[in-house]
Amino acid sequence: GAEVDPSKLKGEGDGRVNILLLGKGGDGHDGADLTDTILIASIDPIQKDMSLLSIPRDFYVSTTDNYKINSVYAKAKSKVLAGKQTSDVKKRAEEAGKAAIESKIEEITGIPIHYYVMVDFAAFEKAVNTVGGVDIDVPKELAVYERWSRNNVLDVKPGMNHFDGNRALGFSRSRHTSAGGDFARGARQRLLLVALKDKIMSSGTYG
Numbered sequence: 005g006a007e008v009d010p011s012k013l014k015g016e017g018d019g020r021v022n023i024l025l026l027g028k029g030g031d032g033h034d035g036a037d038l039t040d041t042i043l044i045a046s047i048d049p050i051q052k053d054m055s056l057l058s059i060p061r062d063f064y065v066s067t068t069d070n071y072k073i074n075s076v077y078a079k080a081k082s083k084v085l086a087g088k089q090t091s092d093v094k095k096r097a098e099e100a101g102k103a104a105i106e107s108k109i110e111e112i113t114g115i116p117i118h119y120y121v122m123v124d125f126a127a128f129e130k131a132v133n134t135v136g137g138v139d140i141d142v143p144k145e146l147a148v149y150e151r152w153s154r155n156n157v158l159d160v161k162p163g164m165n166h167f168d169g170n171r172a173l174g175f176s177r178s179r180h181t182s183a184g185g186d187f188a189r190g191a192r193q194r195l196l197l198v199a200l201k202d203k204i205m206s207s208g209t210y211g
Contacts, residue, residue, distance in 0.1 A: 030124025
């Protein structure tokens with residue numbers, strides 16, 4: 005789950021496959037198209053190695069208007085939709101959003117993007133629940149105690165923890181508990197992705 009040096013992911017023709025992983029709230033959530041999770045998964049299929057790089061959602065990008073990188077996809081998609089909801093317009097809007105965020109990520113990191121995956125909250129929860137949850141040895145600096153409401157508390161103590169889909173989603177979204185803020189949240193997200201990948205591989209449900 006460690007952050008990696010972006011320069012190690014930039015090699016052309018070295019066989020690595022770089023996948024842009026985006027997470028958004030989806031229907032029913034505020035800012036449904038804001039990509040609050042942005043990661044690059046760089047995979048070496050020969051060495052069977054995966055590196056993860058997080059892009060902070062609050063990173064400001066330079067455009068005609070300066071705004072956070074988590075809104076690049078949403079703004080490009082919204083511009084094409086412009087209130088229209090036909091299937092053809094929705095498809096073109098999605099493609100515009102995808103092209104905009106891929107282009108901006110390549111511009112600021114220098115890392116070529118080969119593939120793109122968008123997941124909303126519901127799909128992420130389902131993925132974790134489908135494999136029976138994941139187990140993670142949580143380091144002290146990434147522990148979470150966060151009260152969302154009177155009856156809804158996320159309490160993740162240091163050490164081994166089991167996460168079902170709902171708990172995993174809360175853990176991946178938390179950023180107010182730790183001094184590291186959004187950087188700590190990125191580290192939590194990388195821990196979860198690695199754990200999910202390991203669970204899929206070990207369960208024999210892949211390949």
